[in-house]
Amino acid sequence: xxxxxxxxxxxxxxxxxxxxxxxxxxxxxxxxxxxxxxxxxxxxxxxxxxxxxxxxxxxxxxxxxxxxxxxxxxxxxxxxxxxxxxxxxxxxxxxxxxxxxxxxxxxxxxxxxxxxxxxxxxxxxxxxxxxxxxxxxxxxxxxxxxxxxxxxxxxxxxxxxxxxxxxxxxxxxxxxxxxxxxxxxxxxxxxxxxxxxxxxxxxxxxxxxxxxxxxxxxxxxxxxxxxxxxxxxxxxxxxxxxxxxxxxxxxxxxxxxxxxxxxxxxxxxxxxxxxxxxxxxxxxxxxxxxxxxxxxxxxxxxxxxxxxxxxxxxxxxxxxxxxxxxxxxxxxxxxxxxxxxxxxxxxxxxxxxxxxxxxxxxxxxxxxxxxxxxxxxxxxxxxxxxxxxxxxxxxxxxxxxxxxxxxxxxxxxxxxxxxxxxxxxxxxxxxxxxxxxxxxxxxxxxxxxxxxxxxxxxxxxxxxxxxxxxxxxxxxxxxxxxxxxxxxxxxxxxxxxxxxxxxxxxxxxxxxxxxxxxxxxxxxxxxxxxxxxxxxxxxxxxxxxxxxxxxxxxxxxxxxxxxxxx
Numbered sequence: 001x002x003x004x005x006x007x008x009x010x011x012x013x014x015x016x017x018x019x020x021x022x023x024x025x026x027x028x029x030x031x032x033x034x035x036x037x038x039x040x041x042x043x044x045x046x047x048x049x050x051x052x053x054x055x056x057x058x059x060x061x062x063x064x065x066x067x068x069x070x071x072x073x074x075x076x077x078x079x080x081x082x083x084x085x086x087x088x089x090x091x092x093x094x095x096x097x098x099x100x101x102x103x104x105x106x107x108x109x110x111x112x113x114x115x116x117x118x119x120x121x122x123x124x125x126x127x128x129x130x131x132x133x134x135x136x137x138x139x140x141x142x143x144x145x146x147x148x149x150x151x152x153x154x155x156x157x158x159x160x161x162x163x164x165x166x167x168x169x170x171x172x173x174x175x176x177x178x179x180x181x182x183x184x185x186x187x188x189x190x191x192x193x194x195x196x197x198x199x200x201x202x203x204x205x206x207x208x209x210x211x212x213x214x215x216x217x218x219x220x221x222x223x224x225x226x227x228x229x230x231x232x233x234x235x236x237x238x239x240x241x242x243x244x245x246x247x248x249x250x251x252x253x254x255x256x257x258x259x260x261x262x263x264x265x266x267x268x269x270x271x272x273x274x275x276x277x278x279x280x281x282x283x284x285x286x287x288x289x290x291x292x293x294x295x296x297x298x299x300x301x302x303x304x305x306x307x308x309x310x311x312x313x314x315x316x317x318x319x320x321x322x323x324x325x326x327x328x329x330x331x332x333x334x335x336x337x338x339x340x341x342x343x344x345x346x347x348x349x350x351x352x353x354x355x356x357x358x359x360x361x362x363x364x365x366x367x368x369x370x371x372x373x374x375x376x377x378x379x380x381x382x383x384x385x386x387x388x389x390x391x392x393x394x395x396x397x398x399x400x401x402x403x404x405x406x407x408x409x410x411x412x413x414x415x416x417x418x419x420x421x422x423x424x425x426x427x428x429x430x431x432x433x434x435x436x437x438x439x440x441x442x443x444x445x446x447x448x449x450x451x452x453x454x455x456x457x458x459x460x461x462x463x464x465x466x467x468x469x470x471x472x473x474x475x476x477x478x479x480x481x482x483x484x485x486x487x488x489x490x491x492x493x494x495x496x497x498x499x500x501x502x503x504x505x506x507x508x509x510x511x512x513x514x515x516x517x518x519x520x521x522x523x524x525x526x527x528x529x530x531x532x533x534x535x536x537x538x539x540x541x542x543x544x545x546x547x548x549x550x551x552x553x554x555x556x557x558x559x560x561x562x563x564x565x566x
Contacts, residue, residue: 001025001061002047002198004224008055009042016042018222019056024215026169029192030200031209031231034219036455036483040202043219044068044172047200060170064198065089067168069176070159073152079144080158084129087162094120132161135191137184137357153179164191173201177208178480181357182506183540190541204484206231207508231484259496278350278495281513299489300437300462302497305471306419309382310347312472312500313368317342318377320360320367334375337363341377341526343519345472350494350501352515354529354536356543360521361504362392365476368502386419388470390461390478400450404440404460405431407449411464421469438463454481462490471499479507508533 002024009017016039024030032040045051046058048068076083086092094117101113121128130143136157142150147158156179163171177185185208192199192212200217203209209216209231216227216234227234259279319339324332337360345351345368355361366372368379369389391397398407408431412420424430435445438459449457458481465473473494479487491513494501505511511518512533520529522543529536 003059004053004056005058006056007046007053007058009039009046009051010054011039011042015222017219017224020222020224021056022217022224022226024198024200024217026198027196028198028215029195029213030198030215030217031213031234032200032202032217032219033209033231033234033484035485036453038219040219041174043224044174044200044202047170048172064169065167066170066172067163067166068172069156069163069174071174074147074155074159076148077146080133080138080147080150081126081129081143083147083158084133084161084165085125087129087165088120088125088167090167091117091120091122091125094122129161129165132164132191133158135184135187136161137181157184160188169197171195171197171199173199173203175202175204177203177205177506180506182354182508182536183356183543185506186537186540204479204482204487205507205509206235206484206487255492262496278514278516281495299492300466301493302466302473302499303421303469305386305469305499307384308347308471308499309384311382312345312347312349312385313379313381314344315341315374315379316377318367318379319375320363320372321375322363322372323375336375337524338521338526339376339524343526345500345502347471347500348498350514350516351503352511352518353502353504353521354518355521356540359523360526362476364521364526365389365474365502365504366391369474385472386468386470387472387474388465388468389474390465390476392477392480398449398457398460401448403446403448404435404463405445407460407464408435408467411467415468419468421467425467434467435463438466455483455486458482459486473497473499473501473503475501476504477506478503479505479510 004017004023005021006019007017007021008015008019032043034040042051046053047060048066052058074083078086094113098110098113098117101109133143134140138154138157147155150158160176160179163173176188180188185205189208189211199212201209201213211230213230214228216229216231218225218227218234218238227237229237263279318341319336320341321334321336321338323334341364353361353364363372367374369387369391371389371391402410405428409428412426412431420426422430425434432441432445435441440460440463444456449460452460458478462478478490482490487507487510491510494503494510494514501514503511503514518529518536520527529539531539
């Protein structure tokens with residue numbers, strides 16, 4: 001049992017935990033939640049021994065073997081398989097003992113060493129490691145690739161596989177889903193459900209927490225509050241508590257009235273039916289979520305688009321892919337990822353883009369955004385189309401040396417005069433006021449972006465998109481760096497948005513809340529997906545099994561071209 005009794009934990013002069021107590025029982029799967037900055041990572045550091053309590057008593061069974069994901073970026077020529085096998089500390093200790101026993105020329109010691117090596121699973125260690133690697137989205141062709149040939153996100157997947165490879169009684173996972181696609185996420189959930197030890201996980205993915213945890217530990221005002229059940233049960237109990245507060249109730253009713261007004265106005269109008277239905281979804285969720293949002297860092301909304309072309313765009317016999325690489329031989333042909341696409345995006349549509357890893361989801365979004373040109377066919381855009389694009393690499397596009405105000409001033413200069421907001425909003429004070437609505441106020445307006453957290457950078461990107469008043473939102477994994485409360489705020493804002501949305505995300509709660517229909521990118525084509533997200537999870541598991549059993553694997557090229565840098 002893990003016991004914290006009257007524990008005080010400080011970081012510098014700031015008290016993170018203040019004489020708080022909690023117990024965690026063997027075998028429990030614990031979700032650790034709380035607002036950014038309250039001390040979740042510091043509590044992890046206490047649990048793994050890198051920090052010590054400043055007061056009170058903390059104990060953890062000394063015989064427990066602990067495993068966690070290393071945060072450093074591995075630089076090694078080792079193959080992916082060998083790197084993950086080395087995560088098995090029990091096996092590595094057995095190998096060292098075998099070498100030492102052979103050097104000692106002690107027959108009895110060698111016998112015991114080889115028995116320990118066998119007990120540690122040396123015979124099947126490579127296959128166990130490869131099952132983890134394949135489950136996390138790699139292809140068979142990549143099992144023997146050097147670790148340092150992969151991009152950062154894929155190396156972090158290998159670090160996760162290495163942590164899972166390590167025999168443990170206590171598993172610590174800090175944001176394990178950040179670098180995963182939905183197919184890898186579904187596999188990880190299945191693996192963790194079968195994990196026999198005690199687990200503590202920090203995550204901002206509500207459905208992941210619901211799937212793998214049975215206890216929720218909430219850090220709130222320096223106290224650890226234990227709730228029985230997963231995140232949704234915690235949220236229900238927390239919402240009930242907050243509903244008792246008059247301020248939270250007032251905020252909820254104000255936003256409920258706003259949505260109900262839209263529903264009443266447009267529910268009978270055919271052209272607005274889907275938008276009204278989205279507001280109904282938001283209203284249903286808000287009954288539970290608004291109290292949580294009352295304690296959130298911020299709330300925001302997308303302004304009504306200046307116009308709504310219909311259709312927004314039309315794709316005719318479009319083939320999507322990439323031009324030849326710069327060092328390709330003369331006459332090299334483009335690489336086609338998705339072909340023969342005949343689709344229109346209509347005003348008010350809310351489309352979720354589904355597809356297993358590497359099938360072309362990001363290629364589709366990049367092409368619609370104009371970052372790529374169609375390899376064949378054409379894409380015709382509606383008059384007045386104004387795209388707000390959030391790409392997976394959007395945070396890398398921000399200028400580290402510039403501050404938020406400088407980013408907004410540059411955005412004004414780059415935005416055509418005929419689509420800018422009012423002159424007042426384009427002036428410096430107007431930009432400062434707008435940044436303030438996204439919690440960039442005071443000194444933060446002048447803080448360099450390079451010194452900001454991933455969540456703050458993502459918030460700045462959202463701020464810049466909202467300012468442009470788009471009528472079509474293209475969102476490619478927008479939640480990777482957002483905490484739970486900010487994800488909920490984004491979900492509500494998207495449901496209130498009057499334009500069209502195309503969304504790629506591994507956050508199933510966001511997909512369920514926002515999207516009315518799904519398009520499936522698969523095996524070089526695109527089609528409607530008629531099932532729900534539960535059906536899609538089954539599809540992903542079947543697709544992963546099919547690829548593992550296939551005699552040859554062709555997804556390696558797709559994975560590289562999809563922007564992973566591999």
